[in-house]
Amino acid sequence: MTDVASQGPAASEADRAVLTNRQGHPVYDNQNQRTVGARGPATLENYQFLEKISHFDRERIPERVVHARGVTAFGSFEADGTVGDEPISRYTRAKLFQEKGKKTDVAIRFSTVAGGRDSSEMARDPRGFAVKFYTEDGNWDLVGNNLGVFFIRDAIKFPDFIHSQKPDPVTFEANVAERAFDFFSQTPEAMHMVSLVFSPRGLPASYRHMQGFGVNTYKWVNARGETVLVKYHWLPKQGVKSFTAADGAAIQANTLGHHTKDLYDAIERGDFPQWELHVQLMSDDEHPELDFDPLDDTKVWPEEVFPLRKVGTMTLDRMPENFFTENEQIAFGTGVLVDGLDFSDDKMLVGRTFSYSDTQRYRVGPNYLQLPVNQAKNATVHTNQRDGQMAYGVDIAPGQNPHVNYEPSITGGLREAEYPAHDEQGPVITGRLTRKRIPRTNDYEQAGERYLLSEQWEKDDLVTNLVGALSQCRREIQERMVWHFFMCEDELGQRVGEGLGITADDVRGLPPLQTQTLTEEEQQRAANLG
Numbered sequence: 001m002t003d004v005a006s007q008g009p010a011a012s013e014a015d016r017a018v019l020t021n022r023q024g025h026p027v028y029d030n031q032n033q034r035t036v037g038a039r040g041p042a043t044l045e046n047y048q049f050l051e052k053i054s055h056f057d058r059e060r061i062p063e064r065v066v067h068a069r070g071v072t073a074f075g076s077f078e079a080d081g082t083v084g085d086e087p088i089s090r091y092t093r094a095k096l097f098q099e100k101g102k103k104t105d106v107a108i109r110f111s112t113v114a115g116g117r118d119s120s121e122m123a124r125d126p127r128g129f130a131v132k133f134y135t136e137d138g139n140w141d142l143v144g145n146n147l148g149v150f151f152i153r154d155a156i157k158f159p160d161f162i163h164s165q166k167p168d169p170v171t172f173e174a175n176v177a178e179r180a181f182d183f184f185s186q187t188p189e190a191m192h193m194v195s196l197v198f199s200p201r202g203l204p205a206s207y208r209h210m211q212g213f214g215v216n217t218y219k220w221v222n223a224r225g226e227t228v229l230v231k232y233h234w235l236p237k238q239g240v241k242s243f244t245a246a247d248g249a250a251i252q253a254n255t256l257g258h259h260t261k262d263l264y265d266a267i268e269r270g271d272f273p274q275w276e277l278h279v280q281l282m283s284d285d286e287h288p289e290l291d292f293d294p295l296d297d298t299k300v301w302p303e304e305v306f307p308l309r310k311v312g313t314m315t316l317d318r319m320p321e322n323f324f325t326e327n328e329q330i331a332f333g334t335g336v337l338v339d340g341l342d343f344s345d346d347k348m349l350v351g352r353t354f355s356y357s358d359t360q361r362y363r364v365g366p367n368y369l370q371l372p373v374n375q376a377k378n379a380t381v382h383t384n385q386r387d388g389q390m391a392y393g394v395d396i397a398p399g400q401n402p403h404v405n406y407e408p409s410i411t412g413g414l415r416e417a418e419y420p421a422h423d424e425q426g427p428v429i430t431g432r433l434t435r436k437r438i439p440r441t442n443d444y445e446q447a448g449e450r451y452l453l454s455e456q457w458e459k460d461d462l463v464t465n466l467v468g469a470l471s472q473c474r475r476e477i478q479e480r481m482v483w484h485f486f487m488c489e490d491e492l493g494q495r496v497g498e499g500l501g502i503t504a505d506d507v508r509g510l511p512p513l514q515t516q517t518l519t520e521e522e523q524q525r526a527a528n529l530g
């Protein structure tokens with residue numbers, strides 16, 4: 001890791017740069033403020049002191065409301081020019097993917113979700129996996145996680161979900177299992193994600209040894225305006241490694257920042273981590289033949305039916321020169337797409353797309369896109385946006401009349417770009433305005449399948465972790481969670497129940513939640529639990 005000692009010998013006194021204030025005035029005395037006589041009082045016109053202390057007073061910006069603890073790294077993405085064995089242009093016209101060997105600069109930020117910015121990286125939590133591609137067509141952000149699915153499928157539930165994961169608002173006690181499981185017990189769609197977070201995958205051995213996923217369903221658009229649904233997968237060439245709770249506790253006894261240090265150390269020694277980017281594709285329709293909705297982010301797409309197809313490789317080879325400017329101020333968002341990539345109607349994705357830039361205008365400021373780490377540095381940027389807090393650049397194009405900051409104009413302002421061909425795309429959608437759950441909820445099946453496919457030690461670890469957390473919850477929450485686990489898979493229900501002293505007989509009579517509609521098959525399962 002870079003430290004002061006590795007920066008080489010100190011420069012001689014004459015070679016050392018002179019300290020100034022931000023106005024460029026030399027600082028003659030950085031030890032004593034200006035006072036009337038050696039013992040004071042201090043004077044109010046003391047500009048150097050006031051500038052120094054008032055800048056210090058503002059050193060912190062609000063931390064991210066979620067994903068506050070994280071680390072950024074930089075590198076590049078190299079395209080294959082193909083998707084699996086087909087030319088990628090069949091499916092998307094996005095320029096960054098077209099040519100074999102084409103490289104695009106990237107920034108990535110890994111994170112935990114619930115803790116504050118100094119919290120432990122050994123928390124059992126999903127990990128954020130956010131990649132910014134600085135493409136020639138502007139930036140593309142793929143803001144995902146390491147587990148492939150999510151706890152909820154409608155953005156309107158996100159603030160409640162996050163409150164349940166955050167400290168108690170009265171005592172500020174953190175990691176309160178009862179808060180989290182109170183919410184989960186009433187949220188059947190969370191079972192798939194819960195079964196992942198409480199498995200070893202909820203405690204990755206390092207950021208280098210975890211997968212990444214876009215999680216939400218997006219679209220690709222080709223040159224003819226044809227669309228397909230797409231899900232993104234990042235596969236680490238380093239392999240996937242996880243910790244048990246005991247491993248994590250032993251590490252946390254010594255450091256809270258294990259994953260960040262691991263990444264700095266690896267890149268410092270030239271051991272550059274790599275991930276292959278793969279996609280799954282599906283025709284752009286509702287797929288009534290599937291027992292889940294392709295736009296539901298609590299589901300994975302079965303790989304035997306929708307195989308993974310490789311599209312390129314990402315390599316990370318540089319860490320931030322400054323943690324604040326490149327990690328605290330970097331801003332990702334699901335709305336940041338380039339031509340050839342598009343949104344789907346996934347109800348989470350739409351909500352997320354508003355939330356990210358909204359929070360960043362508050363957290364970093366309305367001109368956050370002018371900061372070097374957020375700029376579309378490989379594209380040309382000419383806007384008519386002006387002013388606002390901390391505006392420091394005006395992006396006037398060569399030859400542009402600088403007086404004209406509006407459009408349309410015939411006096412030398414900016415003009416609109418030519419619209420890409422096929423400005424209408426995707427299936428025709430009709431419907432009445434409503435507030436409804438999606439019909440194919442299927443909240444339990446994939447969680448049960450995942451349990452059955454796990455290795456024995458993973459099953460044991462999942463059960464131990466669930467029993468450990470649920471032991472801290474009241475009986476009604478335990479019973480409802482055991483009911484859900486039986487609905488996923490009998491063995492999981494039995495084993496978690498055993499650990500809590502709850503049997504199938506104890507929970508068989510529980511009615512379904514008001515917020516769920518069970519299919520006939522699920523009703524039968526509920527009637528014969530265990």
Ligand code: HEM
Binds near residue numbers: 128359
């Ligand atoms: C960060 C909102 C769901 C992954 C954030 C931030 C907000 C937010 C407000 C802070 C951004 C910032 O301060 O720069 C939401 C909402 C969601 C949602 C409203 C649901 C409707 C998800 C999902 C994933 C995810 C499903 C994973 C697929 C991330 C990541 C970050 C983040 C990785 C950290 C980005 C960074 O490193 O700066 N989210 N989020 N979020 N979110 Fe979400």
